[in-house]
Amino acid sequence: MDAKLRYTTMRDALRRTGRPIVYSLCEWGVNRPWEWAKDVGHLWRTTGDITDSYKSMLGIAKANWTLADYAGPGHWNDPDMLEVGNRGMTDNEYRSHFNLWAIMAAPLLIGSDLRTATPQTFEILGNREVIAIDQDPLGVQGKPIRSAGGVHVLVKPLQNGDKAVLLFNEGEKTERVTTTAAEIGLPQASGYKLRDLWAHTDRHTAGTIAATLPPHGSAMFRVNADRGWAKYPPAVDTGAALQTAYPGALPLVEPGDNASVTTSATNNGRAPAMTVKSELTGPAGWEARPESPNNTASLRTGESLNTKWLVKVPASAKPGLYVLTVRTTFRSDAEPRFDLEVRVPPPAPRTNAYVSDLTWLSSDNGWGPVERDTSNGEADAGDGNPMTINGVTFAKGIGAHAPSNIEFYVGGRCTSLAANVGVDDEEGADGSVGFEVWANGAKIADSGVMTNAMPAKPISADITGAMVVRLVVNDGGNGITSDHGDWADLRVTCA
CATH class of the missing domain: 2.60.120.1060 (NPCBM/NEW2 domain)
Incomplete structure (x- = not known):
């Protein structure tokens, strides 16, 4: 019996019960159900089973987002359950996982044991603003409008005319990812309201939507052309990068060494950001000293404050991951920050x-x-x-x-x-x-x-x-x- 006939027979049997039942098809995308299952079931698996790894999650997301035109209200592409909290990925990767599934209007099925979930897992799974993007009544699956070099911009139109925007860095080095209000399909305006769905803050932008993202990181925004944009602080995105041994290298620092870090703060707003200052801090015992100016009286639209820092790594630093945090302050309640993960490697082998x-x-x-x-x-x-x-x-x-x-x-x-x-x-x-x-x-x-x-x-x-x-x-x-x-x-x- 072919797949379409088999699932149609089951659909008819469910309908005869007279009860409302959500019918999920799972033949792992082998028979291309997105082409025929719209009138058979409510959702259908598009890929093989997901595993709790970044590589698996990424591969499934990429396969699923190509099928956006087949999804809509009552008939959904299903890229399999969420792995958030199963401890095979970092919290940064789990946030990207959750963002990707939400922008793709995928079923958000929790696949972890909530009895042992961490506070970070609950924070990700309980983000109501991201869930609202997934469940928006317009029912459009978001899809990439630009993908190049491991950097992706995905957009999902919403029922009230807003646009949900996901900036995603799939690669292994920090990237500043940008798009514009025009590119995501918003009408021309003097300013736009930018809602950060993880920081839960409102800012305004002259049109640029940007975030500096760590490897495997993402940022999600809700954007609209708002006549009252001027009441919000300007959107300032902040980032940091460590000078590495070669392009694309892991950000490695050895105990007792000095590292060179460059921080940036860029004003994407229509109004200037006033009295701007960047600070770089590290764990206890780490020292960070600016080697170029780390403050300015103002940043106009599109201007950046770039600061070079000398970071002294304590000789006692043990192998592991450490976080250097850059915070940018200016004349508002905003304080954008960026966490740069650096790694003290295990000792290099000294013998064969x-x-x-x-x-x-x-x-x-x-x-x-x-x-x-x-x-x-x-x-x-x-x-x-x-x-x-x-x-x-x-x-x-x-x-x-x-x-x-x-x-x-x-x-x-x-x-x-x-x-x-x-x-x-x-x-x-x-x-x-x-x-x-x-x-x-x-x-x-x-x-x-x-x-x-x-x-x-x-x-x-x-x-x-x-x-x-x-x-x-x-x-x-x-x-x-x-x-x-x-x-x-x-x-x-x-x-």
Whole structure:
């Protein structure tokens, strides 16, 4: 029985009960239900199952937002439940998750255990202003009006003529994301009211809608052409960036070192922002000193105050994430702020080492976590098997599943990397992957496509001078099927 007939038969049976019932279709988008299910059910899954990872959430969001024209009142695209609070993503990523689902008019089904939810989880799930965007009676699914370089602007028209705007930075470095009232479809006006749905503040803008966003971060606004715009303070967006070793690098600082940070405050309002001052603060023991002016008498429309700061990292700083906060004050009750996350890395290896024995900066994986010294079990940590490639078993290494990325810090102290790579024997003949080594943002080694029928292949790379090494497992160019990639005997030579 084909999918349309099967679900139509169930629809007819539900109607015969005479009771109002919400009918949700779930065949994971295999039969393109958005093309035929409008008169069959109220919502339909558009993708495979979501998992509690940023990569899964992002992939599903991108697939779902292309289907905006099929949704409307009483018939909705369903990109699967919310993962907010399940602890596989950061709160920053969960806010983006919630924003994306809301702008796409998706069903907001809580998928976490509220008995153990954190205050931050309740804050995200309970944001009534964002929920109102999702449930707006006009029933239009928001969609991107611009996407380039991992930066996205999504817009959703609302019943009262307002526009909901989501600025989203999917990438790995801080970005200032902008749009305009004209670009989002509002009529020309001398000023606009800008409602920040997370800060819960009202500002005015001359037309620019902007936010400086951390990696994976987002900002959501409700915007309208308001004749009373002048009663609101000007919208000033604030940001900060750390000078890194190479473009796109993680913002890393070593204990006892000095770091260079640049802060910015930009006036997007029609009226000037008066008596503007920026302050940068860090955790206890961190010092921040301005090396250029951090105040000005006024900022007119479009003007910015940019300040360079010297940040002293205490020698006692332990590995982990730290937050540097920039606050901008001016003559109003407004105090825009931006939190810049910086990372003190674990100590770089001082002797030759297996990478599976190091503390990594980050890792993500297609299915389940990346495993140390076993193959990938696709579900929970520690569920892998001995790594075996073409009949040869290896005691040390890393078990991954495409697509996979692992980053670790070597701090310029290592000279070479070597491994034997291949598809694990636990997978069938469909498995095919490629292994890549990246150093300081540049690819320096590539295995080419490896299949289950091939023996382990040696791969090596010169990492002299590298600060960060990234290991990539791709799908071999033919989609993700049985793609268990082993970095067997993976080791670095260091001094």
